[in-house]
Amino acid sequence: MTRWVKIFGNRYLGFWVLGLLLFLIQEIPYMLMPLFHLKTNPIMNMTETSATLDVCEKILGSLCIALMVFVVHKDAALFSIADSREKLCFTLAVIILLTNFFGWALYFTGHQSIFVMMFFIVVMPPLYYVAIGLWRKNTPLVITGAVFLAVHFVHVLGNLRK
Numbered sequence: 554m555t556r557w558v559k560i561f562g563n564r565y566l567g568f569w570v571l572g573l574l575l576f577l578i579q580e581i582p583y584m585l586m587p588l589f590h591l592k593t594n595p596i597m598n599m600t601e602t603s604a605t606l607d608v609c610e611k612i613l614g615s616l617c618i619a620l621m622v623f624v625v626h627k628d629a630a631l632f633s634i635a636d637s638r639e640k641l642c643f644t645l646a647v648i649i650l651l652t653n654f655f656g657w658a659l660y661f662t663g664h665q666s667i668f669v670m671m672f673f674i675v676v677m678p679p680l681y682y683v684a685i686g687l688w689r690k691n692t693p694l695v696i697t698g699a700v701f702l703a704v705h706f707v708h709v710l711g712n713l714r715k
Contacts, residue, residue: 554631563627572622582657589661599712606708613701617682620694642688653677
């Protein structure tokens with residue numbers, strides 16, 4: 554992990570390679586999707602209902618990734634679960650990721666209800682970013698992830714109901 558420039562408080566512009574890896578792990582279902590010749594794929598074939606929400610969602614999602622990878626705490630190590638807070642937040646991130654993967658397994662096997670899509674596939678990724686932000690003491694990521702959760706949920710629900 555590198556720290557380049559102090560940006561505010563105990564946060565630095567830097568690079569956390571594990572953050573990039575954590576993002577890529579969360580993207581595995583999208584990488585595997587072509588291997589599952591799905592009869593229907595509502596998530597990838599949604600009718601867009603709001604250009605504004607679409608832009609906001611893309612900006613917030615990208616910002617979560619950037620904040621996770623490029624904003625590092627002054628005292629952060631490459632990987633640490635040294636205290637009970639870190640252990641709890643890291644465990645929460647792992648549980649959320651596994652819950653997301655479980656949802657994708659349901660989706661790939663044809664269980665594509667609005668509940669499955671919304672709970673497992675839409676809600677879990679922003680919560681994953683929030684948990685990582687809590688684990689890493691990355692308040693901007695926590696806040697952005699929470700806003701991303703709300704926008705992502707409203708946007709995708711609107712698209713799926715159309």
